[in-house]
Amino acid sequence: MTKQAETRDRVLDLIEQLGVGESIPSERQLSANLGVSRLTVRAALDELVREGYLVRRRGSGTFVSEPKIAQELTLTSFTDDMRRRGMTPGSRTLDLKVVPAGARLGRLLHVSPSEAVVVAKRLRLADRETMAIETLHVRESLVPGLTAAELEEGSFYALLRDRYGVVVAGGIQTIEPTVTNEEESAALGVPLHSPAFLFERFSRNEAGEIVEFVQSTYRGDRYRIVTDLSGSVEMHRPQALVARGS
Amino acid sequence: MTKQAETRDRVLDLIEQLGVGESIPSERQLSANLGVSRLTVRAALDELVREGYLVRRRGSGTFVSEPKIAQELTLTSFTDDMRRRGMTPGSRTLDLKVVPAGARLGRLLHVSPSEAVVVAKRLRLADRETMAIETLHVRESLVPGLTAAELEEGSFYALLRDRYGVVVAGGIQTIEPTVTNEEESAALGVPLHSPAFLFERFSRNEAGEIVEFVQSTYRGDRYRIVTDLSGSVEMHRPQALVARGS
DNA sequence: CGCCACAAATGGTATTGACCACCTTGGGCG
DNA sequence: CGCCCAAGGTGGTCAATACCATTTGTGGCG
Structure with a gap:
């Protein structure tokens, strides 16, 4: 020490x-x-x-100083994100399959097009209400034997760490505005073409290798991004996601 | 120096x-x-x-290190934000008027409904292309004699600081997905009901008083939010502030 | 030829001492 | 009683120095 x-x-x-x-x-x-x-x-x-x-x-x-809304929050885990604001996170796996990466996914994940990749589609819930629909892509060799039930138990990152010894060390996330398509509207329970956030995230392990590629669509009527601009000059740090209270 | x-x-x-x-x-x-x-x-x-x-x-x-494109992009002014992205920022004032605050604006700005407020509508440009349309609300007593031309010269925050001695020390910004209405579509040059970001920002001075309220609509086809998740592990600290008695 | 140990260089931590710019406060003066 | 200003305290900056932990390259040994 x-x-x-x-x-x-x-x-x-x-x-x-x-x-x-x-x-x-x-x-x-x-x-x-x-x-x-x-x-x-x-x-x-x-x-x-x-x-x-x-x-x-x-x-x-x-x-x-006054506790800042935005401090201490990380963007990495939906589960943590929801828990921190007193909501109960949940997950429901809609589909889980193992397929060859193919050209597009292979390029995104930096693997051979023939490599097996787990593609899982699931709903992200907060207090039993659907907050987002998400498609997860991860090399099958990283998570052999992954089941749909495991994905519903808790944080995927905790699962990666505890069961597979894979530590997520960093990543890049882009956010853009979009509108829901038929599938998303049905899953989220919102009208067709409702405003929504599209999150795309690439996570890397300590070695810098890509661990996962995730696409999430968050309903825009219940989820918004809040950033705390305090100390705009000096504090070049956290941005935080905060769910709007219902 | x-x-x-x-x-x-x-x-x-x-x-x-x-x-x-x-x-x-x-x-x-x-x-x-x-x-x-x-x-x-x-x-x-x-x-x-x-x-x-x-x-x-x-x-x-x-x-x-590799240039991080925009990890604190929403934390600063539009001018700084665009410069960081390697583009030339600009501004075109569409309308500027001084009106009584009224009930809604008075509440938002924490002033009397009868207080004079400057309401300015302007386009935010990046490399001569329209990136956003913005409506600015600020107490007239803070910026007496503000002209449309001054708003086009550079950063509004620099103007506040250098000419009016008002230092923006903090604020809260919320971001939500939306779609453009007729006016926004025309101003941004995008089809009606295109996906867009709606930014709402309250800025405060060092005394904690509200300086401005700004609503900005960013075109979703050209503007993305990029967050760098590196270091999120280190920032994961025990939070003593929550448990602290007040 | 290959491996390994060691030395050099690097960033990380820590001390002591000093001066400056700024803010607060209290005492003195009007 | 009220105003003003000087003194003291605070954080901000800077110097010179020392030692530690890690990395890396190199030279020698097998």
Whole structure:
């Protein structure tokens, strides 16, 4: 455990005992109290400021900040995303098949066109209501024996990690507006040609290899993206997805 | 100009002359070459790493990273957003009027219904092509004498800061999918009922007062949101703020 | 020829000391 | 009583130095 990490934890303890808007001890005081140099304190505070726990005010002090809606949220998992806002996530597998990748999928997943690929179509539910319809593409060799039932149990990423030892380390996601087609309208329970988000995500493991390609259509009447613009200059970090309350 | 900012600019120059994947000089070399301490170099590099220009490899060096197209695209102004995408931003004011806020606008802007409000409708251009149509609402007392021409010159936020001394410090933005109506289709040059993004943004100054309310409709065929999910694992921290008593 | 250990170089962490720019506050003056 | 300004405290920046952990290339040994 580095001193910086220890300092971070100590300050986090302090933060928990304080209310929003109260000030933490000055950097010099923390330095003396914790027996570390001021620069180490600053490095730890830098981290906490980046994460949104604290705000600095030059000449004044460092204060506990209001919890930000957008902080701590990751875009990676629908399951986590829903849980964080108190909704119960669910999943219903509509179809699961193993097929040769073919030209298009092979190119997208960076595998040979003859390689076996699992293609699964499923509904994503929040509080038993359909929030999105999703098509998942993943190399069959990564998830041998994957069943439709397993896909409904919990987070796919947790499954990947715990059962198959595949850790999702990063990815790229694009979002565009679209309108629902017949299949999507029926699945989501919305009128034909309703506005919707189309999410396309490529996930990579630590080695940079593509793990999955996912296309999701989110109903536009119940799902919206909320971004917190606080600290627009310095904070080049999180964007978060937030489901609109019903 | 602080030494750190100078160092940052120098390194940025170096980056432009190098290709992706090439290494910049070591921190110690930069320190010697630029005549600043290694700490200052590190602070500057920290910033560039945060912004995605560089990646560090312990024991190996610091390298130019692949350009991340738009990972914080919605966090800044349209002007900055387009520049980051390598396009030339522009603006054309369609209409600008000063009207009483009324009930709805007064509530949104947190002002009296009788207060004068500037309502401006303008096209946002990228490389001379229409990218979005936007309606801006701002208290008239904040921007006395604002003209249509000024709105076309550059970033509205730069104008607010430089001419009116109003610094936008934060805000909340929501994004939802929609389809274009007649006016939007005509303005954007797309068919009626084309998919589009509807952005709604509330900006606040440092005091937390609402500065502006903006509604923007972005054409969905040319504008996509791209998010980089790398690092989402690291950001997955225990959240003490939720449990904290208020 | 191939493997391995070691040395050099790199970024990561940490200390001490100093000065600056800014904000807050309290005391003094009108 | 109220205003103003100076002093002290705060975060922001910078220097010089030291040691650690990791990576990598190279030279020597088998």
